[in-house]
Amino acid sequence: MQFFISSTFFKVAGISIVIFIVLDLLWLAVIARPIYFKHLGYLAAVENGRIVFNLPVGLIVQAIIAVGLVVFVSLGLQVNHHLATAVGVGAFAGFVMYCTYDLTNLSFVKGYPVAITLIDIAWGTFQGLLSGVYVYYLTRWFSS
Numbered sequence: 001m002q003f004f005i006s007s008t009f010f011k012v013a014g015i016s017i018v019i020f021i022v023l024d025l026l027w028l029a030v031i032a033r034p035i036y037f038k039h040l041g042y043l044a045a046v047e048n049g050r051i052v053f054n055l056p057v058g059l060i061v062q063a064i065i066a067v068g069l070v071v072f073v074s075l076g077l078q079v080n081h082h083l084a085t086a087v088g089v090g091a092f093a094g095f096v097m098y099c100t101y102d103l104t105n106l107s108f109v110k111g112y113p114v115a116i117t118l119i120d121i122a123w124g125t126f127q128g129l130l131s132g133v134y135v136y137y138l139t140r141w142f143s144s
Contacts, residue, residue: 008142013070020066039113069131086136087129094128
């Protein structure tokens with residue numbers, strides 16, 4: 001457990017936050033923007049035909065998710081230091097986190113689209129998988 005108070009952990013976590021945020025902003029602002037706007041625009045603040053994000057809150061949430069993924073993947077790597085372990089743990093953690101959010105929304109937000117639920121869970125799983133890859137390699141880089 002000393003790993004979690006090491007300079008390696010803080011470096012890996014800091015870089016992972018940046019990578020996660022860049023990937024998520026690319027996803028939300030470019031790749032998935034049309035589909036999210038089409039299906040969730042009724043829930044969003046919209047100005048000039050664009051969704052207006054509360055950027056500070058969004059960045060905090062993304063940083064929390066990123067650090068959570070780093071912790072989960074790092075725990076997996078403490079047990080078995082293989083890329084497959086990191087990818088598997090990351091994908092599973094991403095799946096669980098995004099299922100929690102999306103299935104909760106689906107359970108009580110009126111009209112919450114099943115398609116968005118499935119797309120978002122797939123994205124979260126993929127983000128987790130990617131975090132497994134970069135956490136693995138960053139940990140190796142900073143540990144050597």
